[in-house]
Amino acid sequence: MSNDIKIRKGLDIKLKGEAEKTISDAPRSKNFAIKPTDFHGVTPKMVVKEGETVKAGDILFFSKYSDKVKFVSPVSGKLAEIRRGAKRKILEVIIEADATDTYKEFGKKNAAAMSPEEVKEFLLESGCWPFIKQRPYDIIANPEDQPKAIFVSALNTAPLTADVEFILQNRLEDFQAGIDALSKLTSGKTHVSVEAGSSAISGVKGVEVHRVSGPHPAGNVGVQIHHVDPINAGERVWVVGPEDVAIIGSLFNTGKMDQTRVVAVAGTAAPKQQYFRVKIGSGMSDLLGEIPVSTRIISGDVLTGNQVSNHGYLGYYDNTVTLIPEGKNFRMFGWMPFIDNHIPSMSKTSLSFLFPNKKYEVDTNLNGEVRALVVTGEMEKVMPIDVYPMQLLKECLAQNIEKMENLGIYEVAPEDFALIDYTNTSKIEAQSIVREALDLMIKEVG
Amino acid sequence: MSFLRKKLDQIKKPFNKGEKWEKFAPAFNAFDTFLFVPDHTTKKGAHIRDAIDLKRTMITVVLALVPALIYGIYNTGYQHFHQLGETFTFMDAFLHGAWKIVPMIVVSYAVGLGIEFIFAIYRGHxxxxxxLVTGLLIPMIMPVDIPLWMVAVSVAFAVLIGKEAFGGTGMNILNPALMARAFAFFAYPTYMSGNKVWVSDASTIDAISGETILGTLAHGKPVEHDMWSMFAGSIPGSIGETSTLWILVGAAILILTGIGSWRIMVSGVIGGAIAGLLFNLWSANGLMAFPWYQHLLVGGFAFGLVFMATDPVSAAQTTKGKWIYGLLIGFFCIVIRVFNPAYPEGVMLAILLMNVFAPTIDHYVISANIKKRKKRLASATVKSA
Incomplete structure (x- = not known):
């Protein structure tokens, strides 16, 4: 049996502003923040009070409904502020950083010599657990579960995203150590998918390697799971981001929880399009400088990222920061076919289809208005998972749990619907529809 | 441009949220967004969006209809003068046709859009x-001599009962344009069939006999038109349907832009050809013996298949479903032509029939997907047990 995953359905959106392949150390932020909103479904229970000091690796808060899952500080310093929103919901836990970090010592470990329970305990204690997410539902894994497999997608296919191989080039030892630790957590297989033609990461041992080719969303781990070992009702699969595996590995190798990331800053509105070495939770203004309000700052990629303000902070899981111009402008008769061809389209109503390799500068204009669902067949073109996306979305809106199950809700995550957000004629917000449906499933089915 | 924009924003003020005409905002916005794509930006989900929207989609279909419409206008005049034996220029024919057809289009849009605006304001969307498409389709599938008030009543019926009663755009089961035609056909049969309606002024001037090819065949008479006329469209018929040539141009626009489903069109032609071939073998009467390839050229077959069967709302929605749906439309169109003595054209009824069955087709296509998933679950449970 071939281990290759060839994706045919999908769409590569070619954008200008790719990050140049050089890495600099970003200036150290004065303030760092861990945002509980990055952890979907987690209600934080604070452990540290405002004004108290923490070391890098000290626990800040834990999850109210799963108290073993702990969230730790990326840097050492003083807890400056717990910023709350409506209904006193905690939005940001802000730490005023010391000039240099002092780390909490967890002690070096060798995963090979540990039992699965010890590995699990160590990951929970050190604050590495939030890196492990589960499918279905796309939330932080429940430590009590037994996953049938673990998947790591070591390639990004979304537009302007960081090149995983480039990020991990000097961290392959950590990556291997992380994989060794994670494999202990499942009785099934651990799968690592790499870009077809990639060599460095495919050398990783003790896993099943899959070579992935094809357009976005080939890099989405959900798509790969679907092609290798699809999820059935009641099953759990755990997924970990590639650099997160390396962070886990470095914990085992050094005994320190060093939450350093390499982040690609990309997009046409970015002041400098290159890679930066930063800590998780860094301040955007330190990384980017002053950015005008006519620019949208996205922590993540243009399809799935979150908008952050210039004074906001890097998202917990993000390896990419994208800056594109806001599109708050009117276009006269812009709805005519073959007008405004500088805006790409998957349909052939823009001349962009004649230049499949041209890179485009895009903005955040909706390019139309929300309408009833009329056009059929376009969602299927960008959905490489064997589900009927439009029918599934309609059942999600109708909150019909049995039909959602039948149509494959367990096999999808919001990110798999990102291209549908982008391409659909009626400007339906597919990702948030799926997210809400998954939340309903968590509540009703669990 | 910025002057016009400022002016519009000024006029828009009383329609904004919390102002006195807020309720009527949909009516104003319809005109505003016709001039300008609005400055709305993405709020959640993907931060960037494709250039396409529903306006662009619908306008592309309207553009695809234009070649057939222009030829239809010319052909209306051509049939009129040709049958009277008068000499005429292209311009004469075109102007005669325009004089007849433009008022029909105006009435169709005025009545239909009027109702749509009222419902948009009432429902607050x-x-x-x-x-925009339905309103142009309706005159194009009517006989040229139909009185304008009948067009208006048919449009009102189609929009109210065919569309808004089901919840508006995207919710209707039957194609609204065909609903209008079906209504007119059953309410005013003398104006919708026979040999007196298909050519301009045929109902008032005795010298003109406008019988369609299918009508001739149904009466067992020989066909006087050659195949080129059937293809080019210089034959009597509903306004937009006669010219297969210009309909194919429209089909090309729909397929190249990816707006219309080529699967439905292709499978429809296959289905029609199969039925035509079967009847050719049987050959019991004139309609059965009529060569299968000519069946595809005459009547509303091409027009219905390209512009009505491909309506995404009333068609099957799954890819496999579209193949089945198109195939059956083509097949039943010819079957109804041959077996329905009262009415020699079958495409309208074939499409309406399959509109009704489209959800059933999709149901079975999707059931296969669900079964596959359940089977996988069952085998996984066995493995783990």
Whole structure:
């Protein structure tokens, strides 16, 4: 049996502003923040009070409904502020950083010599657990579960995203150590998918390697799971981001929880399009400088990222920061076919289809208005998972749990619907529809 | 441009949220967004969006209809003068046709859009662009001599009962344009069939006999038109349907832009050809013996298949479903032509029939997907047990 995953359905959106392949150390932020909103479904229970000091690796808060899952500080310093929103919901836990970090010592470990329970305990204690997410539902894994497999997608296919191989080039030892630790957590297989033609990461041992080719969303781990070992009702699969595996590995190798990331800053509105070495939770203004309000700052990629303000902070899981111009402008008769061809389209109503390799500068204009669902067949073109996306979305809106199950809700995550957000004629917000449906499933089915 | 924009923003003020005409905002927005794509930016989900929207989709269909419409206008005049034996220029024919057809289009849009605007204001949503296509389709599938008030009543029936009663755009089961035609056909049969309606002024001037090819065949008479006329469209018929040539140009626009489903069109032709071939073998009467390839050229077959069967709302929605749906439309169109003595054309009824069955087709296509998933679950449970 071939281990290759060839994706045919999908769409590569070619954008200008790719990050140049050089890495600099970003200036150290004065303030760092861990945002509980990055952890979907987690209600934080604070452990540290405002004004108290923490070391890098000290626990800040834990999850109210799963108290073993702990969230730790990326840097050492003083807890400056717990910023709350409506209904006193905690939005940001802000730490005023010391000039240099002092780390909490967890002690070096060798995963090979540990039992699965010890590995699990160590990951929970050190604050590495939030890196492990589960499918279905796309939330932080429940430590009590037994996953049938673990998947790591070591390639990004979304537009302007960081090149995983480039990020991990000097961290392959950590990556291997992380994989060794994670494999202990499942009785099934651990799968690592790499870009077809990639060599460095495919050398990783003790896993099943899959070579992935094809357009976005080939890099989405959900798509790969679907092609290798699809999820059935009641099953759990755990997924970990590639650099997160390396962070886990470095914990085992050094005994320190060093939450350093390499982040690609990309997009046409970015002041400098290159890679930066930063800590998780860094301040955007330190990384980017002053950015005008006519620019949208996205922590993540243009399809799935979150908008952050210039004074906001890097998202917990993000390896990419994208800056594109806001599109708050009117276009006269812009709805005519073959007008405004500088805006790409998957349909052939823009001349962009004649230049499949041209890179485009895009903005955040909706390019139309929300309408009833009329056009059929376009969602299927960008959905490489064997589900009927439009029918599934309609059942999600109708909150019909049995039909959602039948149509494959367990096999999808919001990110798999990102291209549908982008391409659909009626400007339906597919990702948030799926997210809400998954939340309903968590509540009703669990 | 910025002057016009400022002016519009000024006029828009009383329609904004909390102002006195807020309720009527959908009506104003329909005109505003016709001039300008609005400055709305993405709020959640993907931060960037494709250039396409429903307006662009619908306008592309309207553009695809234009070649057939222009030829239809010319052909209306051509049939009129040709049958009277008068000499005429292209311009004469075109102007005669325009004089007849433009008022029909105006009435169709005025009545239909009027109702759409009222419902948009009443329901508090924006005006959907679907009627831009429906409103042009309706006159194009009517006989040229139909009185304008009948067009108006048919349009009102189609929009109210065919569309808004089901919840508006995207919710209707039957194609609204065909609903209008079906209504007119059953309410005013003398104006919708026979040999007196298909050519301009045939109902008032005795020298003109406008019988369609299918009508001739149904009466067991020989066909006087050659195949080129059937293809080019210089034959009597509903306004937009006669010219297969210009309909194919429209089909090309729909397929190349990816707006219309080529699967439905292709499978429809296959289905029609199969039925035609079977009847050719049987050959019991004139309609059965009529060569299968000519069946595909005459009547509303091409027009219905390209512009009505491909309506995404009333068609099957799954890819496999579209193949089945198109195939059956083509097949039943010819079957109804041959077996329905009262009415020699079958495409309208074939499409309406399959509109009704489209959800059933999709149901079975999707059931296969669900079964596959359940089977996988069952085998996984066995493995783990």
């Amino acid at each position: 924006e005006v959907n662009e679907g009627y």
